[in-house]
Amino acid sequence: MPVTNADLAAAFGQIADLLELQQANPFRIRAYRKAARVVSELRLDVATHLAAGKPLPKLPGIGKDLGAKVAEFAATGHIALLDRLQRELPAGIADLLALPGLGPKRVRVLYDELHVHSLPQLLRAARDGRIRTLHGFGVRTEEKIAKAIEQHLGQVRRFKLATAAQYAAAVAAYLRRAPGVGDVIAAGSLRRCRDTVGDVDMLATSTDGGAVCGWLARYPDVAEVLASGPTRASVLLRADLQVDLRVVPPASHGAALLYFTGSKAHNIRLRNLALERGLKLNEYGLWRGREQLAGATEEDVYAALGLPWIPPELREDRGEIEAAAHGGLPSLVTRADLRGDLHVHTKWSDGTATIEAMAAAARERGLGYIAVSEHSRRLAVAHGLDPVRLAKQRGEIESVNARLHGISVLAGIEVDVLEDGSLDLPDEVLAPLDIVVAAVHSQFHLPRAVQTRRILAALDNPHVRILAHPLGRLIDQREPYDVDLLAVVRKCRERNVALELNAHPERLDLTDVGCRMARDEGVLVAINSDAHGVHQFDNLDLGVGQARRGWLEPAQVLNARPLPELRRWLDRD
DNA sequence: GCCGTTTTCGGCCCGACTGTTTTCAGTCG
Numbered sequence: 001m002p003v004t005n006a007d008l009a010a011a012f013g014q015i016a017d018l019l020e021l022q023q024a025n026p027f028r029i030r031a032y033r034k035a036a037r038v039v040s041e042l043r044l045d046v047a048t049h050l051a052a053g054k055p056l057p058k059l060p061g062i063g064k065d066l067g068a069k070v071a072e073f074a075a076t077g078h079i080a081l082l083d084r085l086q087r088e089l090p091a092g093i094a095d096l097l098a099l100p101g102l103g104p105k106r107v108r109v110l111y112d113e114l115h116v117h118s119l120p121q122l123l124r125a126a127r128d129g130r131i132r133t134l135h136g137f138g139v140r141t142e143e144k145i146a147k148a149i150e151q152h153l154g155q156v157r158r159f160k161l162a163t164a165a166q167y168a169a170a171v172a173a174y175l176r177r178a179p180g181v182g183d184v185i186a187a188g189s190l191r192r193c194r195d196t197v198g199d200v201d202m203l204a205t206s207t208d209g210g211a212v213c214g215w216l217a218r219y220p221d222v223a224e225v226l227a228s229g230p231t232r233a234s235v236l237l238r239a240d241l242q243v244d245l246r247v248v249p250p251a252s253h254g255a256a257l258l259y260f261t262g263s264k265a266h267n268i269r270l271r272n273l274a275l276e277r278g279l280k281l282n283e284y285g286l287w288r289g290r291e292q293l294a295g296a297t298e299e300d301v302y303a304a305l306g307l308p309w310i311p312p313e314l315r316e317d318r319g320e321i322e323a324a325a326h327g328g329l330p331s332l333v334t335r336a337d338l339r340g341d342l343h344v345h346t347k348w349s350d351g352t353a354t355i356e357a358m359a360a361a362a363r364e365r366g367l368g369y370i371a372v373s374e375h376s377r378r379l380a381v382a383h384g385l386d387p388v389r390l391a392k393q394r395g396e397i398e399s400v401n402a403r404l405h406g407i408s409v410l411a412g413i414e415v416d417v418l419e420d421g422s423l424d425l426p427d428e429v430l431a432p433l434d435i436v437v438a439a440v441h442s443q444f445h446l447p448r449a450v451q452t453r454r455i456l457a458a459l460d461n462p463h464v465r466i467l468a469h470p471l472g473r474l475i476d477q478r479e480p481y482d483v484d485l486l487a488v489v490r491k492c493r494e495r496n497v498a499l500e501l502n503a504h505p506e507r508l509d510l511t512d513v514g515c516r517m518a519r520d521e522g523v524l525v526a527i528n529s530d531a532h533g534v535h536q537f538d539n540l541d542l543g544v545g546q547a548r549r550g551w552l553e554p555a556q557v558l559n560a561r562p563l564p565e566l567r568r569w570l571d572r573d
Numbered sequence: 574g575c576c577g578t579t580t581t582c583g584g585c586c587c588g589a590c591t592g593t594t595t596t597c598a599g600t601c602g
Contacts, residue, residue, distance in 0.1 A: 027585055031574040063575050101591085103600050138593060188602095201602085227590055227601095234590090234601095244602075246589095259587090264602070271586040276579090282587055 003047040008073050009040035011082055012066075017094035018085035020104040021111075034061040037265065039070070041318060043486060043517045047074040090117040099148045101141065109134055123149045157198075159241055160475050162505035162542060164190055164197035167241050171202060171219065175245070178215035181206045182250055187260035191312045193545030195508040196475060199242035203260050209247035216245050252284040254297035259283035265317035266310075273305050273321070281305075313548035318516070332548040333527075335541055337560040340369035342466060343414065343437055343500065343528030348393050349374035350382035352533040355393075355409060356400045361534035363407040369563050372397060373412035373437045376424040385413065387429045394432075408563055410434035414468055419443050421457025423464075430463040435570060437500070439468035440481070448482040455483060459491045465570060466526050466558075467492065469502040469509040477506070485514060489521045496572055498524040498558045501550075503543025504536075515550020525550075526558040 016032035038061050039046065050056065051074070056067055073079050089111075096107045096119065110116040113134055114125050125131050126146035132139050159167075168186040175184045181204050185191075188201030206212045213233035217225045226234040226242070233245045248256040259267060260283070274281040279288050285295025286304050294300035299309045307324045311332055314320040323329050345351035346358055353361070355372055362370045374393070375384035385393065390413065397409050412435040416424035423430065423438065430436050438458045446454065458464060470488060471480035492499055499518050501510045510518065510525065518525050527543040529536055547557065554560040561569065 025574080028574050030585080034575085061575065065574060101600070105599060136593070136598075140592065199602095229590055232589060232602095246602095260602085262602085264586095268586055275586080280587085284588090 003074055003077055005039050005042050005046055007077075008046060008070065009036040011073055011079055012036035012039065012069075014094065015079070015082050015085060017097055018082075018089055020097070021089055021093060021108055022085070023104065023108065031061065031066070034265075035066050038062060041316075041513055043513065043520065045484065045486065046070060048484075050074045092119075093117040095119055096122060099145065101144055101148070106136070109136065119149055157240065158196035158476075159198075160505055161190070161193065161195055161197055161508070161545070164200055164241065167221075167237060167239060167243075168200045168202070170221070171200065171216075171237075171243055174219050175202065175204055175212065175216065178204070178206075178212045180208050181212050181215075183253060185257065187257055188244075188262060191261050192263065192315060193313050193542075193549055195511065195546060199244055201260050202243060202245045203253075203257055204245065204247045205250045205253050206247050207249055212247045213245060216243070246283070248283065250296065251292070252295045254299070254301050255281070255285045255295040256283045258298050258301055261312050261315065263316050266315035266321070269317055269321050270301075270305060273307075277305070279304075311548060313545060314551065316549070330551045330553050333544060333552050333554045333557050333560060335544045336366070337554040337557065338367065338527060338540060338544070339562050340367050340371075340559045340566065341529050341531070341537065341540065342371040342410070342412070342435060342526050342559055343373050343468060343502065343530050344370045345374055345414075345530070345532045346372055348372070348389070349379075349384055350532060355396055356404065357534055358531065359400055359404050359407045359409050362537055363404070365537045365540075367407065367537070369408040369410060369566070371410040371412035371435050371437075373414040373435070375441075376413055376415040378416040378418065378424040379441055384416070384424075387425065390425075390429065412437060414439050415464075416441055417454065417458040419446075419454065421454040421460075423458060423461055427461070427463060430461075433463070435465050436461075436463045437466040437468045438464045440472050444472055444478065444481045446481070448484060451481055452484040452487055455488055456491050459488070459495050459497055464495075464497055466498045466500050466528075468500045468528075469507050469530075470499050470514065471509045471511065473509050474506050475508065480509070485517065486521075489514075489517050489523050492518075492523045493521055498526045501525050501527045501543050501547055502530050503527055503539040503541075503546070504530040505539060505542055508542060508546050510546075510550070512546055512549035515547055515552050519551055519556055524558040525552055525556060528559070 012032045013036045016029050019029045038059055050071060069079050096102055114130055116122050116125050126142050131137050131142040168190055172184050172186060183205045185203050187203045189197050204212050210230040213228050216233050216235055217228055221237050222235045223238045224236040226236055231247055235243050246260055271281045279286055285292040286301050294304040302309050310320050310324050344358055346355045375382040377384045377386040394411050397411050401409050411433050413433055414437045417438050417440045418424060473480035499510055515525055527547050529539040531537050
């Protein structure tokens, strides 16, 4: 049974949950949570690394004790502490923590007093009216618990970034009409461009916060008002998306934006920096005693802490604070840097527009080239192209290039990687194309070693220049397939192949961590829309956000290169 | 359990809202 970083992170998370239920030292609990985060974002595969006899590198938040637990888990698949905690508390009790309003203290009371340790038991206790009898609980709490279990069984839902962004834009437009409101901006994970968003965090400036909070409560799409006070309010939209609003005076706008954008880990680091200087940072500003040193803008607050402004996409405590302190922040890629798009579909396979229409739409959006890369014959459901249709399409591409100015259409293909790692079209068909994009569209459940070998074999084909959506995930629908991404990235470097960041809202694949890995390993990333229609070039914005989360600069993005430079890269060997 | 240009002990981010308590604990972000 292979042990992955995700398994290790989950184990640390479970330890944190169970320690919390035992009311252990909160800082010890935090240490496990931080370790879980660090491990889950780690690029090297810990178990493989240790199995090869190499020492664990120095990792933030992982000292002697946790380092030993990492080794223990990698070697045995178990952590003695976790085993012991699981013996001491019933399985499943940690699930109760996921319910809104239930934390470790209350879960502990429910267990000690009512012997409740599962969601079904808790629901029965609520319906029987037993919860209201407990000290610290009441009828309201009992009702909320029953409702939460019935609605979702405690499951936390996350929304795709593009979906949440639409709701957020509508809420923001509504809030801008509130009486006495100044700025309105979406903060939180939406502003950090995370691929999924748990809830929408909205920040507004006003001198009358209560009025703005009340205005939100009357938003027509609100299903339930969860909380509302003079400075903050939370509502649940009918789509089941929670919106948290915070209102501050203009002099605190920057500090509040910083606080409400997060991430939590980034904020904690900043507050520690403030403490080291004898200052206090909160959502109202940076303070020395009662004197506000900064707060109106984010730049002011960072500057007062001795740092340049840090782009929101980087604020994950993944080294950005250290980089900022040493003048080493990346100059992140922007949408304006993109010169072309190397993965576009047309009516020839499953797209909705002609080659000419797609080219014209790309030109309108400031692009100088697109690569038409249809599916290959194997993907019959998408009208994949066989060699004959591919040759015919080539003729149409040439005529479009002759007619249209200011945009160049490259002849490409999104060729399927077959089960054995060979490609769906023969080399002599691929050779004359401008660009070959290889993609896995089948056999998602192969064992890790087999899947990895398959993809590495495809990358050995001399015509392949881009590996499309390298993880094969569909957000909310399909998990990424199990593959040794680091091995894939290193093969790409060896073969001078670029990795795609597919910017389709359901994919966003590579992930941010994958982009960072590509950057660290010196592999180019192509930010491609995978557009199937003329409006889908807008996907590129999503891709750029994710690329920025992965610290990518223009030099690391293949399609940030002007066409002549791109052609030189394509004409290697 | 981690960590150190106020180091190896004594710290560890900070404030708002809810429900229940009659002055505040628990939870959340």
